[in-house]
Amino acid sequence: MAKEQLMSYEDAIERFEVVIGLEVHVELNTVSKMFCGCANNFGSEPNTNVCPTCLGLPGSLPAVNRKAVESSIAIGLALDCQIASNGRFARKNYFYPDLAKNFQTSQFDEPIAFEGEISIELETGEVFMVPIERAHMEEDAGKLTHVGGATGRIQGAEYSLVDYNRAGVPLVEIVTKPIYGALDKAPELAATYVRAIRDIVKSMNVSDAKMERGNVRCDANVSLREKGAEKLGTRTETKNVNSLKSIENTVRYEIQRQAFILAAGGKIIQETRHWHEDRGHTSAGRPKSDADDYRYFPEPDLVPVQPSKEWIEEIRLTLTEKPSIRRKRLQEAWGFADLEFRDVLNSDLLDEIEATVSAGASPQSARKWWTGELARLANLQEVAVQDLPITPEQVASIQKLIDSGDLTDRIARDVVAGVLAGEGEPAEVIESRGLKIVTDEGALIAAIDKALASQPDVMEKIRDGKLQAAGAVIGAVMQEMRGQADAARVRELILERAK
């Protein structure tokens, strides 16, 4: 499909008010599925984690997974939601081949959690309170693979394969209220919000939270209205956006696309859309209207979930520190400047740095290792820095050797290279590669004398107070010692010699 015409982003923001709404689906990492005992396991052979219930065979019935309810309540609490005393399931009826029963067991008018909020801090430090309408439990559908045809879409396919392993995997859908007033920050806010949700569910360990696997995916609703208008504009819903960058790009693109249409006197069609990261645009899916009739009614095969006050309080006690609070705490404790800390956050290295610090490294040295040398190496190898085969403990132990003067920065980098190459623990690498600093002063002095002999004017200069002249000699000595000398000590020895 041809790329549609866009208004420039600045003009669009100038003329229109942006309203966004975000629906985030979180796949829970429970051992079993939402309504049956099948394994909730990514990557199994197709249709191996299935049973009469998740296949929707005649006569089968659902039974609620208690752990999934617990995780849902935990998510609700983390978003400052109220927890329903009577959470009813409902059937959402529609026909689709990946939906075994041709209805999705979900929640409709009685979600497990409702009326919450979460504060989102943008890069500028600006804080937005995003109002949460609800968080409800539902089951995932199976996975379709369309075979034949050019697009891999159902249209034009010769046939389709269905894998029901994912059918019945527990989901929590978190729905915001309309978010007003983000102005030009709307795309960033959308992405930052989804990241915040991802961080929360990850830190609580209720989801694997891997966006690339679809553990966390976002439907982004965008509408525009003329500034000052009361009535909300027609919205589009871009489905299943599954990376933070794509979310930002989607919202930005929709703003520009809708602005162009509206400015030209056109109408926005209420529809679902799809984001194509490779091509950088959205395309129309199916028309959607508020009258989409899913014929919701209370699920008669399940009794309502009625969590007791005691249970809710028990779950509340297990809640981990909120990521936003943790971030604040760590930045303060580590004394990082805003820019330094943002670097850490943007590269998702908070966990690694925290672990390195608790293994004994100073916060600044830990930060430098992870965002510096290790990030560089990871980049060279085209892997995520978190996936490098080195532990925070190993990094801390290398840093300790630097601090004690046993290693120079340069040698330490060799040690790291050795660890990454699989040569063992840092001590083993130092041993096998012979990476000790030369502390034999006789050898150092011999090297200094040799260097001074070839640069006889240096001593004169030093004695005249031009201490920087020592640099050339230090360089020569370091070269002679193949880097395995403490440059500071060499400098001291040269100065002593000049006395």
Place this chain on the structure above:
Amino acid sequence: MTEITSSSAAVLAGLISSKEASSVEITTAFLDRLEKLNPKTNSYLYFNRENSLAQAKRADQQLAEGKTVSPLHGVPIAVKDNLTTTDAPTTAGSKILEGWVPQYDATVVRKLREASMPILGKTNLDEFAMGSSTEFSAYGPSKNPWDLTRIPGGSGGGSSSAIAGHLAPLAIGSDTGGSIRFPAAMTGSVGAKPTYGAVSRYGLIALASSLDQIGPVTNSVMDAALLQDVIGGHDPNDSTSLPNSLGSMVQSVKEADVKGLRVGVVKQLSSDGFQPGVKACFDDTIKKLAAAGAEIIEVDCPSFEYAVAAYYLILPAEASSNLAKFDSVRFGLRVTPDGNPTIENVMAATREQGFGPEVKRRIILGTYALSSGYYDAYYGSAQKVRTLIQQDLAKAFTQADVLLTPTAPTTAFKIGEKVNDPLAMYLNDIATIPANLAGIPGISVPNGLASEDGLPSGVQILAPAMQDGRMYRVASIVEKLYVDQWGASLIARVPDLEAL
């Protein structure tokens, strides 16, 4: 072998435990009879001598090893064909499931196997249990052993005709609005719908989930109690199954005593709209109970007037959703239209060809009732009526221990008589529907032959939720009053099928 096939399950269980007859002998007797007579009654959609006898053999083996696993050990049973069985096709009376052999046993079927009760076969029903006559079965109607030109009731007419025709000593039914009790009344057998949740629905092909309940169809109240004790109890696979045991029904039957019993007669279900002979039988039952010492009280249930209307909104609504899974993707019939059909075309063609007229009628009704803009007026109002009926019953049960009504407005009608008149058909369940809407237990016990046509009539006994024991106790009292008068059960008077 007529002696065996006309015996109650309790008698057969006694013969087995005293080693006077083996399970194989008894099962063989029923298989011989049903193989010969099923062509007349069309009670069974499926039976397999070899498979049934293998089960009987295992039951006998256990007995030889001194193991008796249940009070009905070795007694064979027929199962309605809307319960999943791994060793027999399960059709729910529909073409859309023709030939489908389920991958799992229904909980009730598993319990029958664990009780070492050989399964004789799968019995006929109106398609997906939608009907009162079995005329909506895709595999032809079952016939009433009292008169083969008449319906045996529905939807469980296969089970009721199997019992009345002595083609099985016990049968399993399912009751959504009367599908156990109405056929029992039509055939002079006993049919009980336990409290909602007393028997697991796991493996029952759902009609309307909030109304469906599995129960016994038998020769006697004691047999029904014995069977409910086997199939009842909590099942973690059915979230709506009751967490606690309701106690032993057999024990309740043994405690039957009319002293101090307060019998409520529902004003709305004791006057108009009943065939005179049926009404006369009912009045006779009440007279007998009064004579035996029961206190008779008239109770008022004004909301019963709206029960059928509410039922025909709730049932189709739930059914329209429950039946959505029949889409050809994973099991059952697949109809592929010519040309280059999309999956939607295939689903539509399959459902068009696979479902019968009554099923389509109810899917359309239900889809409409749940549609946005109509939901409140239809489904919402029906749920309110449901609450009102529950309130009526709660009040009635403060005045009376049990409520009695005629089970059905008429005796068995002719095949073909009502099949083109849905409303007339729906009204057959006027007395049985309130129990499903309220989730309470109800049982139909034979109370004579209507004078005008000589066909069986039934009396329904309703008890409060979870008071299934009380229901069986009173049913047993009523049964005894008649057996004392007749010298035998009504079913003993069924015509000789072999001669028909």
